[in-house]
Amino acid sequence: MSYRYKQRKKQRLNTILNIAIVVVIALIGVFAAQIFLGGNNSEVALNEQELETENETNEQAPVDSITDPSESEEETGTDTATNEDIETEEEETEQDQEPVQDGEWEPIGTEQTGEFTPNFSQDSVNWQEMMEALRYATGLDENMIPWRVENGGSPTRVRGVVSDPANQGQPYEVFIEWVDGQGWTPVEKKQLTSNPYQG
Structure with missing residues (x-):
C-alpha cells in the first residue's frame, strides 16, 4: 500500500x-x-x-x-x-x-533482501520500515512520536508505543510482525489510557 x-x-x-x-x-x-x-x-x-x-x-x-x-x-x-x-x-x-480496520492489515512491503536481521538503529532501513508499519496501523502521519520500540517476544515481532503530538497522553500500543519478502505487518493495536513513557 x-x-x-x-x-x-x-x-x-x-x-x-x-x-x-x-x-x-x-x-x-x-x-x-x-x-x-x-x-x-x-x-x-x-x-x-x-x-x-x-x-x-x-x-x-x-x-x-x-x-x-x-x-x-x-x-x-x-x-x-x-x-x-x-x-x-x-x-x-x-x-x-485513514487507519485501516483492525485485523485487515497487509504487509507494507520492504526493500530489505536476504536473511532478515532485526536492526533497531534509527538510520537503518529496518527502522524506517517499522515506523511506516506503525503509521499504517494507527493512521498517524510523519509527525508521529515513537515513545518505545522494542522486541515484542521474538526476533520477528516488535512492540511499539507511538502517539500523535497533539495527543501524547493516550498513545497507541501496536504489535507488528515480520513477513519474509513482504515486510512488517501490523497484527494488534490498542489505545492506552495513559502514557507510561511521558515524563
Whole structure:
C-alpha cells in the first residue's frame, strides 16, 4: 500500500509539472507572436508596444487564448481531465491516511533482501520500515512520536508505543510482525489510557 501511495504522489507531481510547462509554453507563444507581428514597425514603436503589452497582459491573455479554437479545445480538455485526476488522487490519498480496520492489515512491503536481521538503529532501513508499519496501523502521519520500540517476544515481532503530538497522553500500543519478502505487518493495536513513557 505504501508503494502505491508513493506512485500516486509521484504521478500527481508529474501532472502538476506538465500543466506548468504547458502554461509557460503558451505564454512564450503569445509574446513571440506579438513581437514578430510587430517586427515591421520602428524600434521605438516596438518598445512602446512591449510596454503596452506588459500593462495589458492580464486583459489580453483570455482573448488571445480564445482566438484559436483548436488551442482552446485542446487546453480545455487537458485541464478538465487533469482536474478530475487530481481530485481522484486527493480522495485516494485521504483514504490511504485513514487507519485501516483492525485485523485487515497487509504487509507494507520492504526493500530489505536476504536473511532478515532485526536492526533497531534509527538510520537503518529496518527502522524506517517499522515506523511506516506503525503509521499504517494507527493512521498517524510523519509527525508521529515513537515513545518505545522494542522486541515484542521474538526476533520477528516488535512492540511499539507511538502517539500523535497533539495527543501524547493516550498513545497507541501496536504489535507488528515480520513477513519474509513482504515486510512488517501490523497484527494488534490498542489505545492506552495513559502514557507510561511521558515524563
